[in-house]
Structures are given as C-alpha cells and as structure tokens.
Amino acid sequence: MGIDVSGLYIHIPFCVKKCGYCDFNSYPYKERIADKYVNALKRERYIHLNDSHLRNSKIMTIFFGGGTPTILKVRQLTGILKLCRDSFNLSEDCEITIEANPGTITQNALVSLRKAGFNRLSLGIQSFSNRLLKEIGRVHNTDEIYHSVSWARKGGFRNISFDLIFGLPDQTMNDWKDTLLRAIDLKPMHISTYNLTVEKGTLFYCELKKGRLILPSEDLQVEMYESGINLLQDANFEHYEISSFARPEWRCRHNQIYWRNEEYLGIGAGASSYIDGYRYRNKDNPEDYIEDVTAGKLPVLEGERLKNETLIDKRRMMGEYIMLGLRMLDGIDLNRFEERFGIGMLDVYHLVIPRLIEERFLLLEDNSLKLTHHGIIFSDRVFQDFL
Numbered sequence: 001m002g003i004d005v006s007g008l009y010i011h012i013p014f015c016v017k018k019c020g021y022c023d024f025n026s027y028p029y030k031e032r033i034a035d036k037y038v039n040a041l042k043r044e045r046y047i048h049l050n051d052s053h054l055r056n057s058k059i060m061t062i063f064f065g066g067g068t069p070t071i072l073k074v075r076q077l078t079g080i081l082k083l084c085r086d087s088f089n090l091s092e093d094c095e096i097t098i099e100a101n102p103g104t105i106t107q108n109a110l111v112s113l114r115k116a117g118f119n120r121l122s123l124g125i126q127s128f129s130n131r132l133l134k135e136i137g138r139v140h141n142t143d144e145i146y147h148s149v150s151w152a153r154k155g156g157f158r159n160i161s162f163d164l165i166f167g168l169p170d171q172t173m174n175d176w177k178d179t180l181l182r183a184i185d186l187k188p189m190h191i192s193t194y195n196l197t198v199e200k201g202t203l204f205y206c207e208l209k210k211g212r213l214i215l216p217s218e219d220l221q222v223e224m225y226e227s228g229i230n231l232l233q234d235a236n237f238e239h240y241e242i243s244s245f246a247r248p249e250w251r252c253r254h255n256q257i258y259w260r261n262e263e264y265l266g267i268g269a270g271a272s273s274y275i276d277g278y279r280y281r282n283k284d285n286p287e288d289y290i291e292d293v294t295a296g297k298l299p300v301l302e303g304e305r306l307k308n309e310t311l312i313d314k315r316r317m318m319g320e321y322i323m324l325g326l327r328m329l330d331g332i333d334l335n336r337f338e339e340r341f342g343i344g345m346l347d348v349y350h351l352v353i354p355r356l357i358e359e360r361f362l363l364l365e366d367n368s369l370k371l372t373h374h375g376i377i378f379s380d381r382v383f384q385d386f387l
Contacts, residue, residue: 005057005275007257008088010041010080011268012069013286016104019137020207021165023199025270025284026067037269037286038076040293044267045087047298054265054275059088061095061254068124070100074109078116085117095159095253097122102148103140110148110155120159120252121152122190128182129175132168137203149186159250161190166224168196169204169213176224177231184235189250192243193228195221222377242327242371242379259328261321269299314341318348319386326382331363331370345369352385 014029014037015022049055062084069077081096097120098113110121123145127133130141140148152160162183166176183191196215198204207213216224229239237245241259244252257264266273269289272281282299283289292299318341325332337345346353353369356362361375361382375382 005054005263005265006060007254007262007264008059008062008084009254009264009266009268009271010062010064010069010084011066011266011271011282012064012072013037013067013269013284014071015066015068016071016101016139017137018203020203021136021196021198023202024067027286029068029071033286033290034072034076036290038072038080040290041080041268042083043293043296044299045083047293047296048265048267049087055087056089059084059090059094061257062090062097063254064098064118066099068101068104069098070104070109074112077113077118081116081118095120097161097252097254099124100148101138101140102144103138105148105151107151107154110151110157114156119157120161121157122161122163123148123152125162125183126165127168127171127175128179129171132171132175135170136165136168146186149188158189160188161192161252162186162188163192163194164228165194165196166228167216167221169215171216171224173220173224173227177227180228180231184231184237190244190246190252191232191237193225193232193245194243195225225377240329242329242376256328259324261324315348316387317341318345322349322386323383326369326371326375326379329370329376331365331368334367334369349386356382356385 011025013026014034015026016029018026018028062081064077064080077098084090096118098118099122101124125145126136126138128142128145133141149160164179164183168175180193198208198213198215204213208215215221232245233239236247238248238251239245240251241255244255246252261274263274263276265275266282268282269286270282270284272279280300283292283301289299318337321337321340322332322345332345334345341348353362353364356375357364360372361378363370363372363375371379371382
C-alpha cells in the first residue's frame with residue numbers, strides 16, 4: 001500500500017529579471033545553467049522512483065511553478081511532463097498547471113503545451129495598469145496580457161487563472177477596481193488576489209527602509225481587499241480561500257492539497273515536500289542543487305529532514321493544520337481533526353477557540369470551525385494564536 005502523495009510540484013527558478021517585490025526562489029535565466037537544471041530535474045525524479053511507495057501513489061495534480069516556467073524551451077517543459085507521465089501514477093483527470101508571465105509566451109508555445117497535456121494556465125498578470133507594471137518591474141504590458149489570454153483560448157486552454165496584486169506602491173482604489181473589472185471581463189475560471197507584502201531582502205524592502213517606497217495605507221489596503229471580494233462575488237466567483245476566487249467547480253485542486261495538509265512531492269531547487277510525516281526542502285541555489293543531484297543524492301537542506309515525533313512537534317503540526325485549513329472558507333471539520341490527531345480540537349484549544357469566537361474572528365457551524373468575515377480580514381492575527 002503506497003504513501004498517499006497526491007500532488008507533484010516542479011520548481012523552475014529562472015526569470016527574465018527579478019521583480020522588486022519578489023522573494024521567491026528565482027534567478028536570472030542563463031541557458032547553460034537552465035539546460036543542466038532540466039537534466040537535474042530528471043535525475044531527481046529518478047532518485048525518488050527508488051521509493052516504490054512513492055512510485056505507486058496516485059498523483060492527482062502537477063504544478064509547474066517558479067520563477068517563470070515558460071522561460072524554458074517548450075520541448076524542455078513537454079519533456080519534463082512526459083517523464084512525469086512515464087514515471088508516476090497519474091489520475092485520468094490529473095490537473096496539470098503551468099505558471100506563465102504574459103511577456104514570455106507565444107501562441108505556438110501555448111498550442112504545444114496544451115497538446116502535451118498541460119490543462120491549466122496560471123498567468124502572473126498582477127495589474128492592468130501599464131504605469132504600475134513598469135513601477136513593480138514586470139516585463140509585460142497590458143497588450144501582452146490580452147494577447148496571452150486570446151492565444152491560450154485558441155490553443156485549447158479553458159482553465160485559465162489570473163494572479164493579481166493590490167496594495168502596490170502608488171496604487172489607487174480606482175487602479176485596483178479597473179484591474180478587477182478588466183480581469184472579470186476576460187472571463188477566467190479562477191482569480192487570486194494577493195495583498196503586497198514587502199519581504200526582507202527584496203528591492204522593495206530596501207526602498208521602504210530608505211523612505212522611497214510609498215504604499216497605500218493599511219485602511220486602504222483593507223478596503224481594496226473587501227472591494228475585490230464584493231466585485232468578484234457579484235461576478236459569480238466563489239470566494240473559497242482567503243486569496244482565491246473560482247467559478248463554480250473550478251477551484252485550484254493543487255493548492256487545496258496544501259491547505260488540507262495532504263502529502264505532496266516537490267522537485268527542483270527550493271521545492272518543499274511533505275511525505276510520510278516529514279517536511280523538508282531542497283537547496284535553493286540551482287548550481288548547488290545540480291551538483292547534489294548529479295552526484296546521485298537528494299539535494300535536501302541540512303537538518304531539514306526531521307520527523308515530527310515529540311509532543312512539541314505534534315502541537316506544532318496541529319497549529320500548521322489549523323493555519324492551513326482555516327485559509328479555506330469551508331473551514332476545518334472537527335471530526336477530521338480528531339481522526340488525524342487522536343484528540344478533539346476544542347480540547348486542545350479550549351482557551352483559544354472560545355475567545356476567538358467571542359471576538360468574532362471564528363464561527364463554529366455544522367461541526368466546522370471557520371473564519372468570519374472579520375477573521376478573514378485579520379487572519380494573520382488569528383493564525384498566530386494557534387502557532
């Protein structure tokens with residue numbers, strides 16, 4: 001009987017250039033390194049196949065993320081996908097997503113990717129304002145967004161998702177509403193709206209510390225988030241996760257694996273995995289990753305492969321389960337929590353949960369614990385009480 005791994009993540013860490021806000025594991029594209037990296041991905045896959053349990057798991061979703069996956073040659077991407085099909089036990093209706101930036105894809109490339117089996121396209125649009133796109137360092141413009149969507153549809157992609165960002169420097173409410181309305185008008189199946197966070201080590205962080213980056217006020221950012229919820233729900237999008245909206249029956253199945261704390265395998269530099277009770281992450285640097293995999297060993301960061309066995313670790317696992325599960329607006333089924341951990345959630349958090357319910361952050365309904373609208377707005381504060 002196999003380990004129940006249902007998701008496969010493949011990381012492509014290359015970009016045309018790094019955006020000012022980006023803290024993802026990404027590096028400037030160099031063809032020589034990229035070619036070696038693709039070969040290393042294939043080698044890492046081979047190492048994992050030595051685990052017969054993993055080899056026999058039913059893979060329900062595959063997600064090519066980055067970086068910018070579409071910066072690779074089409075034949076490289078389709079080759080990696082073919083190896084996945086040949087190596088792993090994929091479900092017949094496997095959701096296969098590829099992230100793309102509008103400035104890095106062509107109509108011919110999209111046709112080829114769809115024919116090869118990719119069936120979900122996630123476009124990093126971020127904004128429909130050319131002014132804002134330039135300010136945040138994106139390599140595409142608004143015209144290229146429209147071209148990309150048109151090409152994707154002609155190429156056979158029906159399941160198209162948009163990533164949008166609010167709280168950008170100098171962004172007004174009118175800017176944000178214009179982006180939302182244009183996105184809705186293009187009729188994607190899924191939209192993710194992310195509040196800009198300025199992470200340490202990014203260009204934006206340096207600019208903010210120097211007083212050269214002016215962000216919308218916190219109140220305006222909350223207003224932007226709530227206006228997004230209202231506009232998208234009015235347009236028949238289901239708000240099913242804090243940042244995610246989908247047409248009925250078009251939720252992102254891969255991301256739900258993370259939020260439900262199910263097991264997944266990550267391949268590539270900086271990719272994370274959760275398998276058989278272990279959480280671990282690969283080395284970030286592509287060249288370090290290539291060196292390890294070429295030598296026939298898993299490229300795991302030192303000290304990462306630790307099993308959660310102690311009581312302290314079990315409490316941490318519970319906190320992670322709750323933090324991830326509460327992101328879903330369906331909430332956490334109390335029976336499932338008890339089945340997983342052998343103890344009732346209300347018993348473990350008998351002081352925390354009643355207080356958060358009283359403060360209108362949480363709602364207990366139909367044996368599920370959920371965030372209220374107030375809790376969604378202040379979700380980071382809620383999560384801290386469980387970690």
